Amino acid sequence: MSFQIERGLFKYDFIDYHAVLCVRVDADASEIRKRYLKIARRLHPDSCGAANDDEKRLASQLLSKLVNPAYENLYQDRNRAEHTAVLAQVGKRLAQDPSSVELTTDNARQLAATPNYDSxxxxxxxxxxxxxxxxxxxxxEAIAQISELNLVYLMRSAGKSLKSPSATNATPASHTNTAVENHAAPAKPKEDPVFAGYLRRAQELIVKNQLSQARVELQDALKMKPNSSESHSLIGVVYMKQNQIKMAKIHFDRALQLNPKDETALEGKTKIDKFLKKTSPGAGKKSTVSAGASKSAKSESGGLFGGLFGGKKK
Known part of the structure; x- marks a missing residue:
């Protein structure tokens, strides 16, 4: 059985594990586990209380294909941190072109318009x-609704003032395709969908630790837009995860030339500077440079952006 969801974050080829479990995007491990156990009891064949065999099969499929993978990806601190880091990037990118986002539920429209969006x-x-x-x-349907809420929350968390047209227009919400509009700044040019696709796929591949494929996507993105700070900072992430410190530094430096406020590049550059200082011949024992250098590079790269730089070379 195949489960197709094409709303909210799923619409952008992103698996919204938080929506599958119906937990907030900032939920911690204990909240995630508590929610998972409650859902698992509801869906497990021995306890689901399904009325017939078809419902039992559906419950089993939901548990094995959606709920269990979501829990596996969110419960471990490192996996969850990597996943939420990519979520933040997706929200930031969509907030740059809010007119392209369609909301189909009243809850999502209200969240787009309310001042106290966090509560x-x-x-x-x-x-x-x-x-x-x-x-x-x-x-x-419920998962799709939650994913729309997650989408709006991420966009608003990116620092944008968003408002739903249906909240102010006389046209009923049920008769209009609603887009989230940015009323705080002039409209920006629509982002090239091909270029955006390269970045999105690269971010997803980084989370999966498929670094060679991610690098190919980002190299293609840089061919299209050589002056994209985001592309340079992301490929810096890939090189850092592969322990290619020199190449990572080159791309972080370039990203900061293009955008001095690029958070990914700033944090990556700080990590590299710290690592190079520790492994410098004049910084301490020579053994730090030789036998311990590779191990140190891996340990220094861990933890950045919740482990985004961590992982084995691929």
């Missing part, structure tokens, strides 16, 4: 969680 987001997630897997055939 509204938490309340909405709490309410939907009560019914998410109550009716199994409506579970995918």
């Amino acid at each position: 509204a987001y938490k309340n909405a997630i709490s309410q939907v969680s009560k019914i998410q897997y109550k009716t199994l055939k409506q579970s995918l």
Whole structure:
């Protein structure tokens, strides 16, 4: 059985594990585990209380293909940190072109318009969680609704003032395709979808630690836009994860030339400077440079952006 969801973050070829479990994007390990156990009891064949064999099969498929993978990707601190780091990047990119985002639910439209979006987001997630897997055939619809809420929350967390047109226009929400609009700044040119695709795929590949493929995507992105600070900073991440310190430094430096406020490049540059200082021949024992250099590079790269630089070379 194939589960297709084409709303919210799923629309951008991103698997929204937080939506599958109906937890906030800032949920910690204990919240995630508590929610997972509750859903697992509801869907497990021995305890689901399904009315017939079809419902039992559906419950089993939801558990094995959606819920279990979501838990596996979110419960471990490092995996969760990498996943949420990419979520933040996706939200930031979509916030740059909010007119391209369609919202199909009243909850998402209200979240886009309300001033106190953080409290509204938490309340909405709490309410939907009560019914998410109550009716199994409506579970995918509930996941899609949650993913729309996550999408709006991420965009607003990116620092944008967003507002839903349906909240101010007289046209009923049910008769209009609503887009999130940015009323705080002039409209920006629409981002090239091909270029955006390179970045999106690269970010997803970095999370999966498929570094060679991610580098290919980013090299193609740089061919299209050589002066993209985001592309340079992301390929710096890839080189850092592969322990190619010199190449990572070159791209972080270039990203900062293009955008001195690039957070990824700033943090990466700080890590590299710290590592080079520790492994410098004049900084201490020579053994630090020789036998311990490779090990030190890996340990220094761990933890950055919640482990985004960590991982084995591929």
